[in-house]
Amino acid sequence: MKLSADDYLKRILLSPVYDVAVNSDLQKLDKLSAAVGNEIWLKREDQQPVKSFKLRGAYNKLSQLSDEQLKAGVVASSAGNHAQGVAYSAKKKQIQATIVMPATAPDIKVDAVKSFGGEYANVVLHGTSFDQAKEEALRLSQECGYTMVAPFDDPDVIVGQGTIARELLEQNPDLDTLFIAVGGGGLIAGISVFLKHLKPELKIIAVESEESACLQAAMQAGKPVPLNHVGIFADGVAVKIIGDEPFRLCQQYVDEVITVSTDEICAAIKDIFDDTRVIAEPAGALSVAGIKKYLHAHPAVKNQKFGGILCGANINFHTLRYVSERCELGEQKEAVFAAKIPERKGAFREFCEVLGGRAITEFNYRYSTDREAHIFVGIKLREGQQEYDQLSEQLNNQGYQCFNLSDNEMAKLHVRYMVGGRPPSLSNEKLFSFEFPEHPGALMKFLDTLGENWNITLFHYRNHGAAEGLVLAGFDIADEQRADFDQHLAKLGYIYEEQTHNPAYKFFLSDLNGVFEK
Incomplete structure (x- = not known):
C-alpha cells in the first residue's frame, strides 16, 4: 500500500498514538551548542514509556486493525525496542501479542518485553539471529492467523513514527536542518514526509552507522539492496536492507546521507550525557554524531539551528565500559x-x-x-x-x-590488551577475527565448532555487552593445509575476516620482528 504525501499528512495528524505516547521534550544542548557555535536541539524520545520512539509506530499499527484482527492477535520479531513497543501496545489494547526473539537476546531485553506486555505478551525464543526469529514470526503469522507488526516497512508504522514531526514543528518551527538516525527507515520516512510537506526548505539529513549503511547503499544502487554484513555495536540500526516504502519516501524527501564511525557514536553518547545526564543507546546517539561530523566538515556554518532525535535509551549497562574507552578517540x-x-x-x-x-x-x-x-x-x-x-x-x-x-579497529578491540609477548618462531601463523552470537556457553560452542584440526596459537575474546561476541584467533596453518582450512571456515557459519596482514598484528604479536608498515 502506497500512500500519497497528503494521505500521510492526514493520518499523522489523526493518529491516536497519544493514548500511550507522550509529547517528548525538545531540549537545547547548551554545552554542545556553545562548543560548535550553533544551536543544537534534541528530541527526547527516551522519555517514552518504553524508552524509545518505537511505541508510536507499534501502537498506531494496532489501532488500524479490525476487531477480527485484534481478536486473532498479533506477532512481531525483534530483539529490542520494537518488541517492547508491541508488547506495551498489546497490553493497552488488551490483545494477545506473540514476540519472537532470538535465543541469544539478553535477559534484560526479554524481561523488559514480558514486563511491558504482562499477560498479553507471549515471548518465543527461537534461533540465534534476528533473521531466524523473523522467519519463525512469519511462520506463526501464516499458521495461526496473527497479524504481522513490521518494525519499519509498513505505512501504519511509518505514520506512527511521523507524529514526532508534528511535535517538532510545534516546539521549534525555526529549525534549519534535522538529522535523523536510519536503521530500516521507518523513523526518517514518517518525519520527512510530514516536515517536507509543510516546510520544504528544512534540510533533512539521514545518519547511518558506517557498519550498517543500508540507505546509502540503496541510494547508490537506486533500489534497496542487502548489505553483506552489518556491525553489532549500534544494534538498534543494524539492518541489512532498508524497507521498500521507507526508501521510496527517502528518495523524495531526504537531502543527504552521512555515516558515522563507532568512535564518533561513542563521543556523541558522552555529549548527550554531559548536557542531559541521560545515557543514550548507540543508535539513539546517531543524530548528534551526525551533527558534529557535518559541522566539522563545514566549519564556516555558524548560528544555525540543528535538530536531532534521541531515538532510544535502552542501553546494556556493560556496553558503557566500551563507550568510555572509545569516546575520547571519537572526539x-x-x-x-x-x-x-x-x-x-x-x-x-x-x-x-x-x-x-x-x-x-x-x-x-x-x-x-x-x-x-x-x-x-x-x-x-x-x-x-x-x-x-x-x-x-x-x-x-x-x-x-x-x-x-x-x-585500526583490530588494534583498538584486541591488540591493545595483548601487547606483551610474541612467539620465538611461528612462520605459519594466520590471524582471523570472528563474530558469533553471544549467549551463555557461546564461547565454548565457538571453540567446539572450530574443532581440533588446527593448533590455536593466539586467542583473545571480547564481549562489550552486544548480541555478538568478538574473537581474535591465530592458527598454525601450513601452506598445504590452507585450502582445507578455508573450506572449514566457510562451513562454520560465522562472520570472519583474515587479519594476518594487519600492521598492528605484525608490529606487536607476530614473530616477524622488525616488520614495520604504515
Whole structure:
C-alpha cells in the first residue's frame, strides 16, 4: 500500500498514538551548542514509556486493525525496542501479542518485553539471529492467523513514527536542518514526509552507522539492496536492507546521507550525557554524531539551528565500559599509535620528553630484541588530528618510527590488551577475527565448532555487552593445509575476516620482528 504525501499528512495528524505516547521534550544542548557555535536541539524520545520512539509506530499499527484482527492477535520479531513497543501496545489494547526473539537476546531485553506486555505478551525464543526469529514470526503469522507488526516497512508504522514531526514543528518551527538516525527507515520516512510537506526548505539529513549503511547503499544502487554484513555495536540500526516504502519516501524527501564511525557514536553518547545526564543507546546517539561530523566538515556554518532525535535509551549497562574507552578517540581528544624505541636504559624517558607536556593515557611495552622495543601509546590531544600530525612529524624527525592506530579497529578491540609477548618462531601463523552470537556457553560452542584440526596459537575474546561476541584467533596453518582450512571456515557459519596482514598484528604479536608498515 502506497500512500500519497497528503494521505500521510492526514493520518499523522489523526493518529491516536497519544493514548500511550507522550509529547517528548525538545531540549537545547547548551554545552554542545556553545562548543560548535550553533544551536543544537534534541528530541527526547527516551522519555517514552518504553524508552524509545518505537511505541508510536507499534501502537498506531494496532489501532488500524479490525476487531477480527485484534481478536486473532498479533506477532512481531525483534530483539529490542520494537518488541517492547508491541508488547506495551498489546497490553493497552488488551490483545494477545506473540514476540519472537532470538535465543541469544539478553535477559534484560526479554524481561523488559514480558514486563511491558504482562499477560498479553507471549515471548518465543527461537534461533540465534534476528533473521531466524523473523522467519519463525512469519511462520506463526501464516499458521495461526496473527497479524504481522513490521518494525519499519509498513505505512501504519511509518505514520506512527511521523507524529514526532508534528511535535517538532510545534516546539521549534525555526529549525534549519534535522538529522535523523536510519536503521530500516521507518523513523526518517514518517518525519520527512510530514516536515517536507509543510516546510520544504528544512534540510533533512539521514545518519547511518558506517557498519550498517543500508540507505546509502540503496541510494547508490537506486533500489534497496542487502548489505553483506552489518556491525553489532549500534544494534538498534543494524539492518541489512532498508524497507521498500521507507526508501521510496527517502528518495523524495531526504537531502543527504552521512555515516558515522563507532568512535564518533561513542563521543556523541558522552555529549548527550554531559548536557542531559541521560545515557543514550548507540543508535539513539546517531543524530548528534551526525551533527558534529557535518559541522566539522563545514566549519564556516555558524548560528544555525540543528535538530536531532534521541531515538532510544535502552542501553546494556556493560556496553558503557566500551563507550568510555572509545569516546575520547571519537572526539579526537586521544590518539593511539605504535612506535619503536631503542632497547636501552633511559629510552622511555627520552621518548616521553619528545612528547612534551602531553598526558599519556596508555603505555604498553614488551621487550622485542636487544636493539629495540615496540610500544603501544595513547596520548591526550587538545587540538585533534592536527596536533597528532605535528607530533608524528616531530617524532620522525627525532628518529622514531611510528604509525597511527586510532582508526585500526583490530588494534583498538584486541591488540591493545595483548601487547606483551610474541612467539620465538611461528612462520605459519594466520590471524582471523570472528563474530558469533553471544549467549551463555557461546564461547565454548565457538571453540567446539572450530574443532581440533588446527593448533590455536593466539586467542583473545571480547564481549562489550552486544548480541555478538568478538574473537581474535591465530592458527598454525601450513601452506598445504590452507585450502582445507578455508573450506572449514566457510562451513562454520560465522562472520570472519583474515587479519594476518594487519600492521598492528605484525608490529606487536607476530614473530616477524622488525616488520614495520604504515
